[in-house]
Amino acid sequence: MPGESLRPEVAEAVLHWYAAAGRPLPWRTSLDPYSVWLSEIMLQQTSVKAVLPYYRRFRAAFPDVSALAAAPLDDVLREWAGLGYYARARNLQAAAQRIAANGGRFPADRAAWRALPGIGEYTAAALASIVNGEDVIALDGNLMRVGARITADDGDIEAPSTRNRIAGALRAILPHGHAGDFNQAMMDLGATVCLPRAPRCDVCPIRDFCRALATGAPVAFPVRSAKPARxxxxxxxxxxxxxxxxxxxxxxxxxxxxxxxxxxxxxxxxxxxxxxxxxxxxxxxxxxxxxxxxxxxxxxxxxxxxxxxxxxxxxxxxxxxxxxxxxxxxxxxxxxxxxxxxxxxxxxxx
DNA sequence: AATTCGGGGGC
DNA sequence: GCCCCAGAATT
CATH class of the missing domain: 3.90.79.10 (Nucleoside Triphosphate Pyrophosphohydrolase)
Structure with a gap:
């Protein structure tokens, strides 16, 4: 379902809301690539709340990319233990060693980020937008949900066609030169307002533009196929x-x-x-x-x-x-x- | 396109 | 209990 295109005021409202209500997170205090990169890897399929204590400990143990590159893998995994998805830690160190071997220079664009182990389409886009100022949409679970709702897209959220449609709708309103803020603003909106089961539409900065809310059942979006019991x-x-x-x-x-x-x-x-x-x-x-x-x-x-x-x-x-x-x-x-x-x-x- | 990878928060 | 989380790599 194509639907009408989104209005650019949506992006303006989201950025304005972010400036006032964005979450103060430790990796946002500076834009140094190491901090943002580490946070993005830890945050893959992991909530901010779960990540915070690990992020602090990991930064203390490995203050920069050269320290991480030089550490024994056992030490890296010890600091990661409990966070899950341990391939992330192994890939993180492998990437650190590549970066260190490159004189400590981090990737300069999305394609270069994507070439590092442990970095897929989403993370490459997130890093390029935040660290390099590249105008790309970082379509994570939050942007997927917010995007599906404001466009009232009723396609299966797991289907590539649905994801492409939502990414296209968001790309059309991406404010040039502010992709990093826009992506993070949409993530915060999804994490604190546009919640999966109990969205707080009453305080949403873009409620006037939300087609899911207009249907009267915002929780019906995004559409997700049922999963078998564990x-x-x-x-x-x-x-x-x-x-x-x-x-x-x-x-x-x-x-x-x-x-x-x-x-x-x-x-x-x-x-x-x-x-x-x-x-x-x-x-x-x-x-x-x-x-x-x-x-x-x-x-x-x-x-x-x-x-x-x-x-x-x-x-x-x-x-x-x-x-x-x-x-x-x-x-x-x-x-x-x-x-x-x-x-x-x-x-x-x- | 489907599976495999952890663990926890929140309702 | 159940769903979801700043997904990636493998098959």
């Missing part, structure tokens, strides 16, 4: 402790879930006996279950399933070998540990 999956976890009370952890392969993080040996399934070969493979040593009773049980929600982790005490027949296993203090691992495994470690008796 399945529940069971996992067995082995807790191997040494005489010093430390626990055995294994490094996950770089690809796949929790890539590069350190985890307790675990395997999918409900029963210890069935899981044992996989557990021993991960632990790099033969194992015996210490007790039939579980030490801890943790549930953890992922995007596509809910994991139920049942931890059992286990004994190692001999010292494990290999560079991908090590002993850590379960209270202070000192390496990156994913949330459900960290929760199990914290639940262990001293």
């Amino acid at each position: 399945a529940r999956r069971d996992f067995v976890v082995a807790v191997v402790r040494n005489d010093a009370g430390r626990v055995l952890v294994a490094r996950q392969p770089d690809r796949g879930i929790w890539g590069g993080l350190w985890v307790l040996p675990f395997a999918e399934g409900r029963r210890w006996a069935a899981a044992l070969p996989a557990l021993e493979e991960m632990a790099a040593t033969p194992l015996d279950r210490g007790s039939a009773r579980s030490l801890a049980r943790v549930e953890h929600g992922f995007t596509h399933f809910i994991g139920r982790y049942t931890a059992y005490a286990a004994m190692s027949a001999r010292a494990p070998r290999g560079h991908r296993v090590r002993w850590v203090d379960p209270r202070v691992p000192g390496v990156g540990v994913p949330v459900p495994h960290a929760r199990i470690m914290r639940a262990l008796p001293r």
